[in-house]
Amino acid sequence: MTIDVEVLHPSHPGFAEENTPKSWDFQSNKTQSIYPDIIDIRAGGQPLDLKSSIRSSFQELNSDGLRSFPSLLLWDEQGLKYFEQITHIPEYYLTNAEISLLEAHGHQIACGIKPGTILLELGSGCLRKVNILLQALEALGKKVDYYALDLDPKELVRALQELNPSRFRHVHCHGLLGAYEDGMAWLGRDTNVTRSKCVLSLGSTMGSFTRADASKFLEKWAKVLRQKGNNMNEQPDAKMIIGLDGCKDEKRVLAAYNDPGGINKEFILNVLKNANSQLEYEALSHEDWSVKGEWDADGGKHVQYLTPIREISFEGVHLRKGERVLVAYSHKYDDKDKSQLWERSQLKNVISYTHNDIPYGTFLNI
Numbered sequence: 057m058t059i060d061v062e063v064l065h066p067s068h069p070g071f072a073e074e075n076t077p078k079s080w081d082f083q084s085n086k087t088q089s090i091y092p093d094i095i096d097i098r099a100g101g102q103p104l105d106l107k108s109s110i111r112s113s114f115q116e117l118n119s120d121g122l123r124s125f126p127s128l129l130l131w132d133e134q135g136l137k138y139f140e141q142i143t144h145i146p147e148y149y150l151t152n153a154e155i156s157l158l159e160a161h162g163h164q165i166a167c168g169i170k171p172g173t174i175l176l177e178l179g180s181g182c183l184r185k186v187n188i189l190l191q192a193l194e195a196l197g198k199k200v201d202y203y204a205l206d207l208d209p210k211e212l213v214r215a216l217q218e219l220n221p222s223r224f225r226h227v228h229c230h231g232l233l234g235a236y237e238d239g240m241a242w243l244g245r246d247t248n249v250t251r252s253k254c255v256l257s258l259g260s261t262m263g264s265f266t267r268a269d270a271s272k273f274l275e276k277w278a279k280v281l282r283q284k285g286n287n288m289n290e291q292p293d294a295k296m297i298i299g300l301d302g303c304k305d306e307k308r309v310l311a312a313y314n315d316p317g318g319i320n321k322e323f324i325l326n327v328l329k330n331a332n333s334q335l336e337y338e339a340l341s342h343e344d345w346s347v348k349g350e351w352d353a354d355g356g357k358h359v360q361y362l363t364p365i366r367e368i369s370f371e372g373v374h375l376r377k378g379e380r381v382l383v384a385y386s387h388k389y390d391d392k393d394k395s396q397l398w399e400r401s402q403l404k405n406v407i408s409y410t411h412n413d414i415p416y417g418t419f420l421n422i
């Protein structure tokens with residue numbers, strides 16, 4: 057099924073073909089639509105409805121004894137735009153570290169990927185980093201299918217357009233609109249089971265899960281990746297490439313999440329706007345909240361909160377002035393944490409590419 061991205065997509069009934077922006081395809085010597093191939097794999101084909109999870113995450117305390125905002129509220133169209141800006145902030149060392157690792161080792165990683173592989177990127181965002189790997193695959197003439205999985209249709213279209221896949225002859229690029237669980241069900245479909253697969257999680261996205269949830273999440277992916285085809289002579293290849301931040305230097309971490317221009321603050325505050333739009337009324341006012349970021353040395357994590365600056369009531373819950381409401385975790389994985397993560401998720405680490413100056417790593421696992 058192809059999605060309708062409001063007026064953007066050519067399959068929209070109101071869309072006139074002659075108005076479609078075109079690019080030149082050198083193979084066919086014809087112009088072609090620049091609209092990317094996006095498959096809607098969302099359960100029920102519907103956008104996420106976060107009303108009930110907003111209510112329950114406010115009413116119930118999590119394992120750290122905190123009320124929280126559902127983390128999915130971070131990732132609407134505006135949130136993704138803010139996050140892309142964050143990746144360009146010099147203090148946000150994670151992106152530059154990962155880019156330099158992919159530039160240094162992209163060729164070697166690409167050499168290990170079989171032709172015919174499905175590359176599935178979880179939470180693909182702006183595609184600036186994966187582009188380096190796709191270029192390495194293209195240079196090697198590897199015919200692969202790359203699928204960018206993310207939540208927001210407009211941002212997925214924009215990211216794929218900026219990637220400009222028509223310049224690739226061997227690498228075919230597609231979008232998958234949906235959540236991680238939808239991607240898991242999609243990858244496990246009969247048509248995909250017989251193909252070699254490589255699942256990518258870049259940007260230390262695993263850090264936003266609690267450590268226990270990260271292990272469970274990766275374990276589930278490992279199971280899907282290990283599903284066997286019927287042909288016993290040729291078993292598909294299975295890999296996971298995972299980017300993880302291991303930096304536990306408090307000063308560096310705090311600087312990364314507290315940029316002087318305040319973009320990170322806007323990114324976190326956008327959760328309030330998104331919560332209002334999900335609840336369909338002005339439940340939460342920007343003026344009533346401040347953003348707090350803290351380094352938790354014992355937990356090896358940076359934590360971002362929204363805190364009411366006065367007493368407020370919300371959806372039947374009374375919040376004290378100064379009460380911390382969790383928005384985002386960024387767990388950091390040093391060597392010990394990583395070994396535990398691989399062990400608990402039943403993944404075998406085969407190669408580790410680590411940065412010389414920053415403890416950031418890209419890990420190839422099976």
Ligand SMILES: C[S@@+](CC[C@H](N)C(=O)[O-])C[C@H]1O[C@@H](n2cnc3c(N)ncnc32)[C@H](O)[C@@H]1O
Pocket residue numbers: 128131136139143178179180181182183185205206207208234235236237257258259260261
């Ligand atoms: C930390 S950003 C990383 C983006 C990109 N991979 C990078 O390295 O810059 C997390 C990404 O995961 C996506 N995401 C978060 N939760 C998701 C979910 N449940 N299902 C699918 N994508 C999700 C967000 O929309 C966002 O693009």
